[in-house]
Amino acid sequence: EDKVVQSPLSLVVHEGDTVTLNCSYEVTNFRSLLWYKQEKKAPTFLFMLTSSGIEKKSGRLSSILDKKELFSILNITATQTGDSAIYLCAVEHNAGGTSYGKLTFGQGTILTVHP
Amino acid sequence: SAVISQKPSRDICQRGTSLTIQCQVDSQVTMMFWYRQQPGQSLTLIATANQGSEATYESGFVIDKFPISRPNLTFSTLTVSNMSPEDSSIYLCSVRKGSLYEQYFGPGTRLTVT
Numbered sequence: 001e002d003k004v005v006q007s008p009l010s011l012v013v014h015e016g017d018t019v020t021l022n023c024s025y026e027v028t029n030f031r032s033l034l035w036y037k038q039e040k041k042a043p044t045f046l047f048m049l050t051s052s053g054i055e056k057k058s059g060r061l062s063s064i065l066d067k068k069e070l071f072s073i074l075n076i077t078a079t080q081t082g083d084s085a086i087y088l089c090a091v092e093h094n095a096g097g098t099s100y101g102k103l104t105f106g107q108g109t110i111l112t113v114h115p
Numbered sequence: 116s117a118v119i120s121q122k123p124s125r126d127i128c129q130r131g132t133s134l135t136i137q138c139q140v141d142s143q144v145t146m147m148f149w150y151r152q153q154p155g156q157s158l159t160l161i162a163t164a165n166q167g168s169e170a171t172y173e174s175g176f177v178i179d180k181f182p183i184s185r186p187n188l189t190f191s192t193l194t195v196s197n198m199s200p201e202d203s204s205i206y207l208c209s210v211r212k213g214s215l216y217e218q219y220f221g222p223g224t225r226l227t228v229t
Binding site: 032034041042045048090092100102105106 | 116150159160163205209211216220221222
């Protein structure tokens, strides 16, 4: 059975701290791994990772994928209160059959940043 | 990215009734998906909406309960039929778009069944 596991499930930090969120996976027909930020209803796209070892960066956020060890991390440096959200990791299934494009999500990490 | 709208944004419905949720995208996309997020849970794929053919449902979801239409490449509807309180969830549509075909989500519909 396909599985995506995130850790920690929740995290409380103070502004300025650096956080690392983890995502491990066991899925068939892996195509890509995606990170989303969810504040109210809609998940907002952050990164899509397809190759091992290539870091993606956007401002204070960065992410990297290890396809050999089947995990990814999302780093947030100099956290701000606006970073408080649920961070979701999802794995996209590859072409072939009816699972093409399907995302399997982890449980999410609830990040709370205090002033 | 993609500009996706959903209607309604929220609704409160009575047990036994049905609700149709609309999803509109600002440009043509091949693949559209419908997800459900139950309270305190992560997202689960309900079905893939295929243009010109029947939707493809995931295990645990059936067409009679969640009929889907996809009349063209920019629009889809999901109906939640014969609702019960267990159907109270956020329902989200998503599309694959962009240079790497990343997935983007609509704003969601928060459904409460009483």
